[in-house]
Amino acid sequence: MKKIAVLTSGGDAPGMNAAIRAVVRTAIANQLEVFGVERGYQGMIDGAIRPLSARDVSGIVNRGGTILKTARSKAFMAPEGRRQAAENLRRLGIEGLVVIGGDGSYRGAACLQEEHGISVIGLPGTIDNDIGGTQFTIGFDTALNIAVEAIDRIHDTADAHDRVFFVEVMGRHSGFIAIMSAIAGGAEAVMVPEENCTVDQLIANMRACRDRGKRSMIVVVAEGDESGGA
Structure with a gap:
């Protein structure tokens, strides 16, 4: 050759x-x-x-x-x-x-x-x-770091207003960016295509967080999740 x-x-x-x-x-x-x-x-x-x-x-x-x-x-x-x-x-x-x-x-x-x-x-x-x-x-590492940076910034506003923020990230039918950015960014919940999660389950998790004293929350959602994204 x-x-x-x-x-x-x-x-x-x-x-x-x-x-x-x-x-x-x-x-x-x-x-x-x-x-x-x-x-x-x-x-x-x-x-x-x-x-x-x-x-x-x-x-x-x-x-x-x-x-x-x-x-x-x-x-x-x-x-x-x-x-x-x-x-x-x-x-x-x-x-x-x-x-x-x-x-x-x-x-x-x-x-x-x-x-x-x-x-x-x-x-x-x-x-x-x-x-x-x-x-x-x-390209994955760069995308992950950008997602984590965005989550870090959103945390500040969520804390200031006692709000729940849903952050949708890319990844198509793969939840790698979502789950790893959720872990690194300290999110309270994550929804990925690989695992089925109903709205009722998500609400139950958020209520449990509130009962533990949480007043603001971040939920990371993969764009390919069966729920249709954020």
Whole structure:
């Protein structure tokens, strides 16, 4: 293998640029030519593929977003779209692909490998932390810290007004951000998709907190909870 490509796909996550930098520099150190695919799988279909050098990734490690841009591609979901993407890679002599993204990006990479024999490596890049085989995904730690910071600030207003605040956090159908930010932020309750919690159960918990002398409370709700969010 002489040439590889790297892309970012789906929602952007903090740390993607650091991952791109690592891929490029590691490839160059191993005498591989590396290309960047702009705007994810859609860019692969459109032929938006360019060489990347060490200079191209200099100074990006602390930048948010992704220098390669990102997008979701309906065209790639169809066999003809994947065929065009594979042809564009082969035209440039690219034999391997590094995909930085979430579960949907992984499924796309798997299809490309199974249908066209492109060797793929997946780097888990999603704030949701919902990819198996890894403890923490790229972007999760940053998202968690931002959620905890917001909860810390809301605590002050909740205490000042003796109020109950419901804080909805991201994560789709995964409760990692919710439960870990609730623990770190000292919330009184948390609702996550993985555990069923009725409104009556929540009210009973809040009443128990009030009976213990609590006059303000924080309830963290995952956006994918069965209750429909906050």
